[in-house]
Amino acid sequence: MIEVNELTKRYGGRTAVDRLSFSVRPGQVTGFLGPNGAGKTTTLRLILGLDAPTGGTATVGGVPFRTHTRGLRHVGALIDAGQVHGGRTASAHLSALAHSNGISPCRVDEVLYEVGLADAASRRIGGFSLGMKQRLGIATALLGDPPVLMFDEPVNGMDPEGVLWMRRLFRRLATEGRTVFLSSHLMSEMENTADQLVVIGQGRLIAAESVESFAARSTRFSVVVGTPQAAELAAVLTTAGAAVEPEGSSGAEKLAVTGLAADRIGALAFESRIQINELTTRTASLEEAFMELTTGSVEYQAGQPR
Template structure:
């Protein structure tokens, strides 16, 4: 297990990591998310003793990394796949690491097979592609058969087959009872790989919860309702009925209505009672990417002047999503998102949309 307590790292006047406290438990894949510059790499470097904390502590199985006997056999890490001498072959690189840690040479051949590099093991690494370098870095992390593993962007440069292989490997390592911490910017991959999430922004902890709980807390699901084509009056009548029942509607570009604030069966009943023919009534479930964008956009430091995601960052400082109901109900849709700051003070700009919603019974933190 990895445990950080008020972990802080400063570089001069800049605070890269600011009072982080968390645990990474064995048996699950923990995703480590955050914008560029949020402190993820610095945190991982402190875990493996490459950077010393300014204050606070971080331990692996109860000990600081520097005090761990034969640390290479206890902790494996892929932090920089390019940290390889280009004149060495993949095999000689791993053999040198094995000799430094007292690991049998036979283990080198094993991990070369695991990562699929046996056919190129004798080639110099300077000729390796980015994906091949990633595989070699993963092989180095696995070399000591450690119980704790850290991977920083392990799928960077891999093709779809390689990404699937890494996903399967992460899950298998966790299923063996190992502690697995994976940093990545690929939200779609984290959604199917990670069981638990740690999300940080500007060095501070933003979330520590399961993937499903994170999505439920930081996004709003909605229903799509589409009336028969050529019946605009029916569409307007249904929108009025939904509003009268306490729901909210927003027009979609394709002519459908986005409905929040009412359960799906209630929307169907309103349409039936009014004699409105529906061509579509479907739920929209938020993705991890949507939830992540909503939480972290205010923490992004470098933003394009033509940024379509700027609206995600419209909340006032200190804003918190509404509390998820203690007893989640299937088909329950979130209320209308809070008005943007400018609207609450008389302006008219559009802020971030979304409010928390519980999607799975019993999965709330």
């Protein structure tokens, strides 16, 4: 379990992480979201003891990570896949880490096979593609068979097969009872992979809740209405202040309505003696909710006037 309490990090006059508190529990995949510059990587580095906090605490299993003498047995992490010695082979890189952490040499071959790099074990890392380096970084995280795993943007450079493999891996690790903390800017992956979310902006906590609860906080929703009297209903709903558009391109008589809730649409249709065959509320996607709820926390906005 990861616990962050009032964690703060300042660089001169800039506050990168501002009194941040949250928990990441075992048995589930927790997504870590935030706009660019929100402080996600800094927070991960603080948890791992790679940077010292200005204030507050971050613990893994109840103690600071730095207190673990053989860290890979307690936490596996992928922060920057490029931070490896390009002149070493994949096998030599993992063997050195295994030796320094008291891990059996047999584990090296196991994790290389696990991530699909068994045939590249004797190749020098400098010739690896970004996707291969990401796989090697995941192999490093898995090397000590740790109960806690942290990944920062792990799908960068991965092809569709690799993304699907990672998704299944993260789910399996959580099912095994491990704590899985996953940072990514790909909303579709978070929607398909994560159970819980920690969302930050400008170093501050915005939300710590389930994916479904976060998406439900968005004010953006629409109602799909099926009716054989589409034109008549559209006129009624428009008069009531709703925005109405045809739903889909199949020719079916369906409308997408925003600005009115489903019960109000049903009542208006009943009053106007208009037949309704379908009335379905469609909530915002994770991406839509994220964009809406983090608008005020975006540090770098393109196209904004100076």
